[in-house]
Amino acid sequence: xxxxxxxxxxxLESLYLLARKILGGSLQxxxxxxxxxxxxxxxxxxxxxxxxxxxxxxxxxxxxxxxLLIKLFELEEDATIYLLIDCSPSMAxxxxxxxxxxxxxxxxxxxxxxxxxxYGLADRLQxxxxxxxxxxxxxxxxxxxxxxxxxxxxxxxxACAREFEARHRRKGLVCVISDFLLPGGFEEGLSRLQWHxxxxxxxxxxxxxxxxxxxxxxxxxECVETGKSERVTISPREAKLYxxxxxEWNLGLKQTCAKRGLGFLSTNTDVSFEAVIxxxxxxxxxxx
Amino acid sequence: xxFLAPAFLWTLAALAPLAAIYFLKVRPRKKPVTAFFxxxxxxxxxKASALFKRLRDVFSxxxxxxxxxxxxxxxxxxDFAGDERKDLLIVVDHSAxxxxxxxxxxxxxxxxxxxxDLIAGMNGTQxxxxxxxxxxxxxxxxxxxxxxxLLEAVDSIQPTELxxxxxxxxxxxxxxxxMKDTSVLLITDGCLDxxxxxxxxxxxxxxxxxxxxxxxxxxxxxVPGGPAxxxxxxxxxxxxxxxVKTDITLMHVDSNKLVKIIPVTLQxxxxxxxxxxxxxxxxxxxKAILGLEDAMxxxxxxxxxxxxxxxxxxxxxxxxxxxxxxAVSAFERxxxxxxxxxxxxxxxxxxxxxxxxxDISTVVFQPAGESTVWSKVGDExxxxxxxxxxxxxxxxxxxxxxxxxxxxxxxxxAPTGAVVLVADESGPPLIYLMRQGAxxxxxxxxxxxxxxxxxxxxxxxxxxxxxxxxxxxxDMPPATLPTGSSARxxxxxxxxxxxxxxxSGFHEADSWTFATSLVSPEESLxxxxxxxxxxxxxxxxxxxxxxxxxxxxGVLVGESILYDRRKVG
Numbered sequence: 032x033x034x035x036x037x038x039x040x041x042x043l044e045s046l047y048l049l050a051r052k053i054l055g056g057s058l059q060x061x062x063x064x065x066x067x068x069x070x071x072x073x074x075x076x077x078x079x080x081x082x083x084x085x086x087x088x089x090x091x092x093x094x095x096x097x098x099l100l101i102k103l104f105e106l107e108e109d110a111t112i113y114l115l116i117d118c119s120p121s122m123a124x125x126x127x128x129x130x131x132x133x134x135x136x137x138x139x140x141x142x143x144x145x146x147x148x149x150y151g152l153a154d155r156l157q158x159x160x161x162x163x164x165x166x167x168x169x170x171x172x173x174x175x176x177x178x179x180x181x182x183x184x185x186x187x188x189x190a191c192a193r194e195f196e197a198r199h200r201r202k203g204l205v206c207v208i209s210d211f212l213l214p215g216g217f218e219e220g221l222s223r224l225q226w227h228x229x230x231x232x233x234x235x236x237x238x239x240x241x242x243x244x245x246x247x248x249x250x251x252x253e254c255v256e257t258g259k260s261e262r263v264t265i266s267p268r269e270a271k272l273y274x275x276x277x278x279e280w281n282l283g284l285k286q287t288c289a290k291r292g293l294g295f296l297s298t299n300t301d302v303s304f305e306a307v308i309x310x311x312x313x314x315x316x317x318x319x
Numbered sequence: 320x321x322f323l324a325p326a327f328l329w330t331l332a333a334l335a336p337l338a339a340i341y342f343l344k345v346r347p348r349k350k351p352v353t354a355f356f357x358x359x360x361x362x363x364x365x366k367a368s369a370l371f372k373r374l375r376d377v378f379s380x381x382x383x384x385x386x387x388x389x390x391x392x393x394x395x396x397x398d399f400a401g402d403e404r405k406d407l408l409i410v411v412d413h414s415a416x417x418x419x420x421x422x423x424x425x426x427x428x429x430x431x432x433x434x435x436d437l438i439a440g441m442n443g444t445q446x447x448x449x450x451x452x453x454x455x456x457x458x459x460x461x462x463x464x465x466x467x468x469l470l471e472a473v474d475s476i477q478p479t480e481l482x483x484x485x486x487x488x489x490x491x492x493x494x495x496x497x498m499k500d501t502s503v504l505l506i507t508d509g510c511l512d513x514x515x516x517x518x519x520x521x522x523x524x525x526x527x528x529x530x531x532x533x534x535x536x537x538x539x540x541x542v543p544g545g546p547a548x549x550x551x552x553x554x555x556x557x558x559x560x561x562x563v564k565t566d567i568t569l570m571h572v573d574s575n576k577l578v579k580i581i582p583v584t585l586q587x588x589x590x591x592x593x594x595x596x597x598x599x600x601x602x603x604x605x606k607a608i609l610g611l612e613d614a615m616x617x618x619x620x621x622x623x624x625x626x627x628x629x630x631x632x633x634x635x636x637x638x639x640x641x642x643x644x645x646a647v648s649a650f651e652r653x654x655x656x657x658x659x660x661x662x663x664x665x666x667x668x669x670x671x672x673x674x675x676x677x678d679i680s681t682v683v684f685q686p687a688g689e690s691t692v693w694s695k696v697g698d699e700x701x702x703x704x705x706x707x708x709x710x711x712x713x714x715x716x717x718x719x720x721x722x723x724x725x726x727x728x729x730x731x732x733a734p735t736g737a738v739v740l741v742a743d744e745s746g747p748p749l750i751y752l753m754r755q756g757a758x759x760x761x762x763x764x765x766x767x768x769x770x771x772x773x774x775x776x777x778x779x780x781x782x783x784x785x786x787x788x789x790x791x792x793x794d795m796p797p798a799t800l801p802t803g804s805s806a807r808x809x810x811x812x813x814x815x816x817x818x819x820x821x822x823s824g825f826h827e828a829d830s831w832t833f834a835t836s837l838v839s840p841e842e843s844l845x846x847x848x849x850x851x852x853x854x855x856x857x858x859x860x861x862x863x864x865x866x867x868x869x870x871x872x873g874v875l876v877g878e879s880i881l882y883d884r885r886k887v888g
Contacts, residue, residue: 121353214356241353249347254355262347263362276357 034134034177035170043138046308075103111146111162111203112136113229115195117236118151118179119186120255121212124300125236129208130176131304132234136206137176139308141169148199149176152209153183156194185256186213188220196227205229210237211284218287225291232294234311235284239299242277244270327394334384341380382878386871393867396442398858405502406462407447407857408491409434409469410520412507413476414453414483415802416842419508419614421527427478429525430506433859434473437504438466440858449473452505453481454803454819456490462501480617480823481803482839485513488520504857509850510841521853532557532565532585532611533618533843537836539605539625539798542596543653549600549625553593553607557585558614558845565611567593572604572825589840602627604825604832605798618843622824623798624834626809630658631790634666636674637684642773643670646782657786668786672767680758680789682782685766686731692753692760697730704744712740713793714752714761714784723777725749727766737762757812761785799836806833 033039079088079099087101114133122129133149137160140147146164149172151157160175186209195205205224211217211233224231247270253260263269281297288295296314298307322328352358398404411434417427434449441447441464449460449472460472491503503520508527511517536554553567562584569579578600581593605623613619630651635643647670650657660666669681675692686693703725707715720741733739733748741750749764763781765772772778787793796806805818808831817828826833841847 124353210353212354212357246350250350251347252355252358253349253351255351255353257355259355260349261359261362263358269361272361273354273357276361277354280354280357 034173043135046135046305047139047142072104076100077103111201112140113203113205114149115152115207117186117209118181119153119183120181122210123181125238126181128300129236132208134173134176135304135308137172138169142166151179152186152191154185154187155183156191187215188213188217192220192223202228206232206234208234208236211235233288235297237299244273321398322395324396330391334387338380379878382874386874389867389871393864397863404442404445405500406445408501408503409437409447410450410452410505411476413451413479415480415617415837416508416510416845418478419529419845421529426508426525431473433506433523435470436859438469439861451476453479454484456487480837481821482801482842483511485511485516488518509847510845512841514847514850521855522850524852529614529845530559531614531845532609534621534838535840535843536838537607537621537799539623541655547599549597551595555585555590556840556843557587560587562586565609568608568610570606571601572606617823618837621799621836622834624832628655630655631668632660632666633657633668633670634660634663635670637672646779668790675760682761682785684763686762692762693731695732700728700730700743700747703728705741705749706744707741709740714788715740716784718777718780724770725765727769728764759789796833799834802835802837
């Protein structure tokens with residue numbers, strides 16, 4: 032099923048309706064924000080402090096309690112969603128799945144009138160969709176996503192983050208869809224994205240071949256990204272060591288995200304993308 | 320080392336194409352991985368040495384080459400023994416001494432194992448036969464290449480209580496064509512009755528340090544001096560290297576009564592005989608037991624049988640019965656063979672002069688008148704010259720008939736069917752036997768008075784022999800017979816011997832009891848260093864080809880396991 036297939040789009044639409052229900056917005060910027068600002072919906076009171084706008088002081092409260100309180104309103108803004116999809120050769124087996132996830136997120140973003148930009152990650156950053164807004168951008172977005180292929184070599188998240196920062200100063204929600212099996216590590220790249228005040232969300236996409244080693248014996252291991260190879264003998268012991276190393280790597284990613292306050296969700300290609308998106312919405316992962 | 324089928328060594332040449340095929344065929348599969356850096360980390364931690372790594376790559380090839388080479392050598396049949404590869408006749412000694420225990424096993428078991436090894440060592444062209452040997456030699460399996468049949472024949476050999484008899488091996492020396500190219504292998508402990516008379520056989524010795532005592536000879540019989548007096552004779556032997564103390568227990572089996580315990584100290588080798596006279600000793604079955612635990616139990620007991628005292632009632636028909644009656648009385652007092660009958664009706668044997676009664680066995684001296692057992696009594700022979708015609712006849716035992724004086728002998732003619740034992744040179748019979756129905760008449764053609772025969776030493780001898788022979792008691796068996804013996808039943812007219820009696824103990828035969836024991840110094844001493852093992856090389860045990868094939872199989876299994884481990888994924 033292609034991304035522009037009507038059936039697929041219907042699935043995205045269902046997902047969007049569900050997202051609306053969860054997010055609860057229906058305005059210019061349909062997504063509700065946790066930030067306070069100059070909206071029209073009352074949010075809370077706050078103690079007046081020097082420099083606050085006099086207009087927001089609630090004089091009735093002052094008349095009654097002789098205390099200066101200001102009224103806070105929910106911020107109404109149009110957010111920018113950046114989807115960074117890992118397009119390195121290591122994602123070949125998971126690329127279609129990653130694109131489905133990206134399609135779902137992008138579809139919701141465009142329908143909630145957020146700005147959306149999509150990039151391919153590898154050893155460099157490659158734009159897939161320039162920043163766009165509006166429901167009329169959905170089909171071009173899906174077509175562009177569908178045409179995207181894997182490219183380059185080893186994923187260099189740090190270099191890509193640098194390039195991304197050079198392109199976009201505007202803060203937004205950066206969703207990185209990758210297997211995060213990065214020989215150069217992921218800390219620096221994530222740190223760089225966070226440094227520039229982006230809300231970063233890591234959506235790790237793996238499959239069974241990444242997690243487990245089912246084959247044993249004499250093999251020539253070949254790196255899908257660099258083409259390097261090594262002739263080894265894999266016994267059950269080595270297979271177990273690999274699975275342990277993989278588990279440790281993923282745990283490291285999860286802990287890094289938790290430590291830095293980044294959103295994180297790990298999924299397997301066996302799980303349907305709708306379930307992943309629903310789960311993500313319910314956990315408030317994409318609320319900025 | 321030589322090869323029985325060296326042509327198969329050419330199969331080694333196939334190793335080269337095998338290696339070529341291996342290198343062409345066996346290459347590890349490529350496996351694209353996404354987390355190559357994790358694999359690198361794992362294999363950096365356990366980096367193998369370069370040499371091992373290279374070896375590992377060709378390890379499978381080396382194992383297969385080794386297995387192939389082992390099969391090639393197995394086909395070529397290497398021979399390390401230098402055996403002439405003649406056909407084999409394996410003779411396993413299973414005489415009594417082979418039952419001697421050495422630890423948990425016996426000599427016979429060792430011998431059988433040796434035989435099995437020889438059978439296992441046969442090559443495809445050799446034949447073998449299996450025989451057992453003790454008192455007789457029995458062919459258990461005729462020449463064959465069928466190993467299973469040969470092994471079954473070896474397994475069927477059972478221990479016996481029989482002494483060995485080298486003469487029995489001569490039955491294997493034959494004019495059989497097969498025997499010309501056959502090695503006869505005797506597997507024995509060397510305890511043979513006449514090792515110096517062994518025929519042309521190769522000897523494989525079974526040796527051990529078994530220690531044994533045993534009864535090598537035994538006898539128990541009536542002795543003069545009393546009506547119920549028995550004389551005991553025991554000859555013990557010991558193969559212990561030091562003197563050992565033990566007891567000889569004498570039991571009367573019929574009454575289950577312990578009669579005597581005789582303490583003895585046995586020196587190494589043959590010991591002086593233990594003799595004893597027992598007064599008021601009953602006849603019947605006896606046992607003499609040596610009470611010491613040793614390597615062989617069967618020679619520790621001697622079974623002895625003393626027949627009941629039943630003298631033959633003898634009647635006398637003579638005008639001068641004095642000497643006849645005294646002769647009979649003398650034997651009644653000594654070996655109790657004869658007793659004087661109260662009247663002629665109760666007599667079983669008659670001593671007669673001149674006449675021969677028709678219905679009873681009789682010894683007739685000085686034949687006269689008409690009789691069915693002689694004819695034509697003529698004139699006296701002048702100076703008869705006796706000539707023995709049947710030298711080994713029991714009636715002439717201990718009797719030098721040619722020195723006897725046959726004064727008063729008459730010209731008579733023996734009837735047809737008579738067995739003439741001694742005759743005058745001119746022809747007339749001097750001593751002969753004539754059968755009359757169930758009875759036998761012994762005619763002694765001399766005048767006892769003229770020949771002064773009553774005063775001759777031959778008189779009691781002749782009376783005794785004739786009485787024993789005519790009443791079928793000339794072959795009285797000894798108190799104990801060696802195991803494996805056959806014996807004529809005393810008192811029975813049928814001369815067919817009873818037996819063979821292969822186990823020690825008491826054997827009932829009609830109205831007689833035989834006692835048999837393992838009484839053989841050669842078997843009991845368990846040691847004979849004079850017999851040396853043959854030095855000719857003989858292949859034994861599994862052939863080298865067998866072990867090479869086992870090696871090949873093991874290597875292939877190992878390679879298969881490793882191959883599966885490394886190739887199956």
